[in-house]
Amino acid sequence: MSVLLQQLANGVIQGALIALIALGYTMVYGIIQLINFAHGEVFMVASYGGLATFTLLPDDLKKSPAVALPLMFVGGIVVAVVVAVIMERFAYRPLRNAPRLAPLITALGVSVFLQEAVRVWYPDATSNLPYPKVFPEGGLSFGSVNIAWTGVLLVALSVGLSIILQAYINKSRMGRAMRATAQDPDTAKLMGVNPDRVIVLTFIFGAVLAGVAGVMFGGYLSNINIDMGFQNGIFAFTAAVLGGVGSIRGAVIGAFIIGLIKTLAGQYMPGGTQYDYVWIFVVLILVLVFRPQGLFGEPERVRA
């Protein structure tokens, strides 16, 4: 029983991390129908940004987590946003009216570029780097079930930020502009919406969430490497597809489903941890067979 509870907790924490990244995939897809494969690398770059911020702090500030931790979040988010904005401006905007395949290939190129750039230019990034110990240590324990404080924080941030994001998109003026652009960019333009601004803002929102995820990832797992973006990006992309690309709620729920499948399949399915990835994709395929638009996605409308 306690093993089941522990695995459920682990799955929820993994899902929370994937959700933060998946939101970036799903929002960008919702607005410009681009699978931004480089988004996983934005998450990775943010993690290194947080680490660099800590390294640059004066020694006395390094010792006080109350100051260092928020600054690391700010540093990670700023780096993620800057990278995302540059990426949108120079890699995707010139291809806005190109065939869909062109920006997709560009996204793969940007992904490789970011990974190699960090590897070449970040000191010692060729191997795993330990993350600073400024995060709260220890955690909750119920009997033999342990949940690290960093895990609790990760889930709280993930759920909280997705609720705020959902509310912003549904309630605010800018949110309405985003939904309008997603539905029909040309008509939205006629109604006075500036699509370039909306698209940049979408990339910025995605980057902020990826920034939070990047720094939390380092805190939760205590070390980072340049491959983290690729692997978690694949999971997040899968979560977005599972939930229905373009749907905020779908991405978050899809992410939690993937986290839970991974830990529970590793525990209870034949083959154990060796085959846990297999079950994620088995579920994905089953969902897509019966609901090609994903759990919460809308069937794609053919544009006039």
Next chain:
Amino acid sequence: MRKHSVKSAAIVGATLLVVAACGSNKEEGGTAGGSCDTSKGTLTVGVVAPLSGNLSALGIGIKQSAELAVDEANQKCTVKGYKLTVSAQDDEANPAKGAQAATKLSTDPNVVGVVGTLNSSVAQTVQPILRDKKIPQVSPANTNPTLTRGNDFLTAPKRQFDNYFRVCATDDLQGPYAANYLVEKAGKKKIAIITDGKTYGAGLAAELTKQVTKKGGQIVGQETVGEKDTDFSGVIAKVKGLAPEAVYYGGEYPAAGPLSKQMASAGLNVPLMGGDGIFDPKFIELGGKEGDLATSVGAPTESLATAKAFVDAYKKKFGKEDYAAYGAFSYDSTNAIIGALAKTVDGGAWDESKRDAMLTNVGSYSGSGATGEIKFDQYGDSTNKVLTVYSVTSGKWKDVQTGEFTG
């Protein structure tokens, strides 16, 4: 529109340039010998090791130690008439990249031998390429027994590659040696196994498993993690439910360090043990905790009288002691190639027709190296079968037991 396509072409071009720059080969030669006769030209000792990526700490130790051996040979005029140089190729711990590196080296008629690889999985692709050209390969670090003796290495050993040699002990000794230590010395009867599923880790864990059972211990579970996994909470929760007294990890330090750390924070406070793949200071930096154990090949470098000269010379040349786990072995491997080359050339000239003689001479090489006596048996394995158990003590690897596996 035209301007746009130019711009995106520039971006794609820049991306390719960066990628190409990362993939380019780093070649560094040894410094010229003082007053030796080098009129006949330059011969090359190839090195294939991970010079970038997670295992680069080990790979760079291998490369630099080979450079040191070549430098010393140049100074001592070991090979008459020739200057020696090192051509180091990066295999990124990736079998496909290793094959490229081996192909590149094997097409050069002046490559007399290759030192490497670090990973057993990479050796599997490098061996046949070098064999086709009869180029001797001496590995400082491959510990998988099938590389020399085939799949039935215990019951029906059969030499696999007549060009392949190694100077370190193998996993069919290392695994059981670790098992004996765990079960008999440390008194851990219930052991859980986690591996990364690669040639090295899975093979090592399989050898350990047999011996643990033989000594009356019990393997309570066996799990596999992905090589690039970072979150091990699922595996740890599963293993924790089995209440092991120790966890054995078959794999390398980039995953083992974080695994040990995550075990502790999940409340699984038992030692993690591994093989030579986790025996590196980086393991501790990444989360390896007090009491974690590792076996490694050979006696501790610092404790060997024969290794002192190597350590001093290395420090003098590179300013740091970052020869890592396999530096001394790489130094010995390189010296075996150089020694055999000196015998093969013997005042004459090198050409590719001498490759057969070169292979014979490596096989019959014997010398006193930094890790002890260097000699090869009929399979190409080292006759030096010494192993050492290390434990993390006050944030450092400390040797606790050195000896040979005796059953």
